[in-house]
Amino acid sequence: MPAAPLPEFSRSVKLKYVKLGYQYLVNNFLTFLLVPAMATVALELVRLGPDEILAKWRSLNLDLVEILASALLIVFAATVYFMSRPRPVFLVDYACFKPPCYCRVPSASFMEHIRLLNLDDPKSVQFQTRILERSGLGEETYLPPANHFIPPNPTMEASRAEAQLVIFSAIDDLIRKTGLKPKDIDILVVNCSLFSPTPSLSAMIVNKYKLRSNIRSFNLSGMGCSAGLISIDLARDLLQVHPNSNALVISTEIITPNFYPGKQRSMLLPNCLFRMGAAAILLSNRRREARRAKYRLVHVVRTHKGADDRAYLCVYEEEDPQGHSGISLSKDLMAIAGEALKSNITTIGPLVLPVSEQLLFFFTLVGRKLINPKWKPYIPDFKLAFEHFCIHAGGRAVIDELQKNLQLSPEHVEASRMTLHRFGNTSSSSLWYELNYIESKGRMRRGDRVWQIGFGSGFKCNSAVWKCNRTIKTPVDGPWADCIHRYPVDIPEVVKF
Numbered sequence: 001m002p003a004a005p006l007p008e009f010s011r012s013v014k015l016k017y018v019k020l021g022y023q024y025l026v027n028n029f030l031t032f033l034l035v036p037a038m039a040t041v042a043l044e045l046v047r048l049g050p051d052e053i054l055a056k057w058r059s060l061n062l063d064l065v066e067i068l069a070s071a072l073l074i075v076f077a078a079t080v081y082f083m084s085r086p087r088p089v090f091l092v093d094y095a096c097f098k099p100p101c102y103c104r105v106p107s108a109s110f111m112e113h114i115r116l117l118n119l120d121d122p123k124s125v126q127f128q129t130r131i132l133e134r135s136g137l138g139e140e141t142y143l144p145p146a147n148h149f150i151p152p153n154p155t156m157e158a159s160r161a162e163a164q165l166v167i168f169s170a171i172d173d174l175i176r177k178t179g180l181k182p183k184d185i186d187i188l189v190v191n192c193s194l195f196s197p198t199p200s201l202s203a204m205i206v207n208k209y210k211l212r213s214n215i216r217s218f219n220l221s222g223m224g225c226s227a228g229l230i231s232i233d234l235a236r237d238l239l240q241v242h243p244n245s246n247a248l249v250i251s252t253e254i255i256t257p258n259f260y261p262g263k264q265r266s267m268l269l270p271n272c273l274f275r276m277g278a279a280a281i282l283l284s285n286r287r288r289e290a291r292r293a294k295y296r297l298v299h300v301v302r303t304h305k306g307a308d309d310r311a312y313l314c315v316y317e318e319e320d321p322q323g324h325s326g327i328s329l330s331k332d333l334m335a336i337a338g339e340a341l342k343s344n345i346t347t348i349g350p351l352v353l354p355v356s357e358q359l360l361f362f363f364t365l366v367g368r369k370l371i372n373p374k375w376k377p378y379i380p381d382f383k384l385a386f387e388h389f390c391i392h393a394g395g396r397a398v399i400d401e402l403q404k405n406l407q408l409s410p411e412h413v414e415a416s417r418m419t420l421h422r423f424g425n426t427s428s429s430s431l432w433y434e435l436n437y438i439e440s441k442g443r444m445r446r447g448d449r450v451w452q453i454g455f456g457s458g459f460k461c462n463s464a465v466w467k468c469n470r471t472i473k474t475p476v477d478g479p480w481a482d483c484i485h486r487y488p489v490d491i492p493e494v495v496k497f
Helices: 015-027 029-058 064-084 107-117 122-133 156-178 201-209 224-241 265-273 309-313 333-352 355-370 396-405 414-423 427-440
Strands: 090-096 187-191 216-220 246-252 278-284 295-304 315-319 325-329 388-391 449-456 460-468
Touching: 090 156, 090 427, 107 122, 122 265, 156 201, 156 246, 156 278, 187 201, 187 224, 201 216, 216 224, 224 246, 224 278, 224 295, 224 427, 224 449, 224 460, 246 427, 265 325, 278 427, 295 333, 309 333, 333 355, 333 396, 333 449, 333 460, 388 396, 388 414, 388 427, 396 414, 414 427, 427 449
Parallel strands: 187 216, 187 246, 388 449
Antiparallel strands: 090 278, 090 295, 246 278, 295 460, 315 325, 449 460
């Protein structure tokens, strides 16, 4: 009789469980080493008995001076260790601006507005129509009142009015939620990329809330959609050197002065994607805030590719041939964003990934260098490091690309897609609308880890890692309160108008 064929390995063994076993073995390697050693020591102590153990202790001939010196050395080392440790930074709470209903701009209204503004240029209308049809934006996004005029009214007064509306509303909500008093704010960081008036937005806040004269205030501009995480990083650094302090971080983008009225296609994209939004975040290094704080900041990793001319110019504010100012988006934007992301995850990977994933990445890298350069690079499984992902809702293409590159499931990018659909691209504040979506769905549990990823002009890719301090109750207010029951929604590839 002919011998029975050997079963195919891939069918007889579940490779998924082989990988799980490998991960468990590597990630608990020290435990597997320590447990037998500790068991051996315990058995030896039991075998010796108390009398022999006491005799061995007395044979050491330690006098009182040596014991005291040893104790003092231990206390000194422990003191140095605890004093040199970075202060924990807690996210006490945050608030996202919910625009009023009169700012709502349905797609039909937006396109009618574009047609009236471009009566002599049907090609620009067709181009923006195609962009909006594929953008992933829904029917309930918002534009400031000045942009509802035909033509828009981008005056300094209107821009300040939008800034006051979005920023003061977010701060008022945060004060109501936390009981924060203006005099308790020690540090103020505001980021708004394209609107930088004098006095600054940070001065506007100081004036409105009568903040202390010795407050440390900062106003960041021109840093793009990833500036929200830059603000978090700056606030964290300040909280390391100023004990017992509270930091208020404001992330927003003012839309009023930035509507592009020209015909350059690379500059028309922002008109279709950017919408109103703002977030106010309260950070603190006070120990007493740890109990009620929602999250603890674990890592911030910043990547700047500005030394490369292609990266520097891919998001660029300039004037078109007709003299209209706007933001030009390069065709290389997604490729440059991918390169920035690779640099960023190379840095953040060793900080967050389990040892098993780091070893697989290292061995694959060595194999590509020494054995076969055609080997596919190993993409670490970041789902083992994080339970939740907040990817900047810059556009459908950005979310698609990161989902593909990081091998994420539809649920992992759900918060980003739904935020883009409901609120559009709100620039640096989009990450907080996404975090609020996760909370509003009741998915945030104690110990969960959140990865926020932001992209911005320059070109920059920034990451922040948070750990949830407590199980978050489903919010009864906030930007998602009146519509979360309708989400997630199906978003077609193309929505015809």
